[in-house]
Amino acid sequence: MTETPSETTAPQDDARHAEKMAKKKAARDKIMAAKSGEKGLIIVNTGKGKGKSTAGFGMIFRHIAHKMPCAVIQFIKGAWATGERDLIEAHFSDICEFHTMGEGFTWETQDRARDVAHAQRAWAKAKELISSGEKSMVLLDEINIAIRYDYIDIAEVVEFLTNEKPPMCHVVLTGRNAKDELIEIADLVTEMELIKHPFRSGIKGQQGVEF
Template sequence: MTATDEAANIRHAEKMKKHKAAKDAMLAGKTDDKGLLIVHTGPGKGKTSAALGMVFRHIAHGLPAAVVQFTKAPDWVTGEALLLRRFPELCTLEIMGEGFTWETQDRTRDMAAARRAWERAKEVILDDHHRLVLLDELNIVLRYDSLPLDEVVAFLRDEKPAGKHVIVTGRNAKPELIEIADLVTEMTLVKHPFRAGVKAQKGIEY
């Protein structure tokens, strides 16, 4: 090791020591523990995938979670459903959609499906069993007015138990939902293979 390398290492160690002290002081002030309302939105891929990562973390820690899917249909074969069904004691999976709105082409039917899913979602949010609830693509049904936005926002703001985590996914999250959320992440689209003619692939999109 040269003298230059040794001097660089000493400077690095001193810098990291100060950095650690600052981080330790910052973390010492973070003492609150609460259930979070989390929103994943934006045009980029990964909203549901990131939310499912939190579901898997809960399962790994032995903490019960629930997943209510608002647009996916029960006959769709998805990787998350195949995996989550292996842990029925730790994950409640409710696949309650009927496909995308451009497939059903029936607003009354879409609204009925959204209502059924929302009523079930409220049940698992209010119960004493599940620690985390994922409302997959709830933003989509709110975008198309399949559920009253004010009803959903009021419930999540006023009735969600203090210790319960709730994740909402889907593009075009409503500003009213973003306003009451604790954590909001927007996925930004930079490149997507679909634009180059590549179809949805098993293990990547589903």
């Protein structure tokens, strides 16, 4: 019986693939062998795309799964329910503190003085939790919005994170328009790029997706 081209070339393709992957693994192992350090990271999730807070909560849930103490402070979101908060407060409050400090987006409150006061209280709580040295990770959800509107001084945030954050505490800062000064001191910066969003097609925010 005559072999088809695919039958004769498949073993050769498999061998080439195996050789290529072996070389890639060797190169990767060499790189990883040189990476032995650990430190508490400053992590910034910013950009116009969806997923900034979601990514931050993903790391919080990893901490919870590893039984590592952590905390969440929401700078903007108000009293409305979110899936993350409901789940954490109902089942994981022993390992993850959750503080909702805002009253909603600025166009809803329409009271700058009140917004500033809430943001300042949230920042004070953030510094308290980070400085304690008891938390492995603290998520500062939408703090970038509070900084953008000058509710919190970016210079103070940079100074605190640079000089007062415990060495092994990870701090995650989310929200659009992260300041250049914050990006400069961060260890990990991700910009979410918006390509398509259902809101532009008349679809409202939906449970399980946005909250």
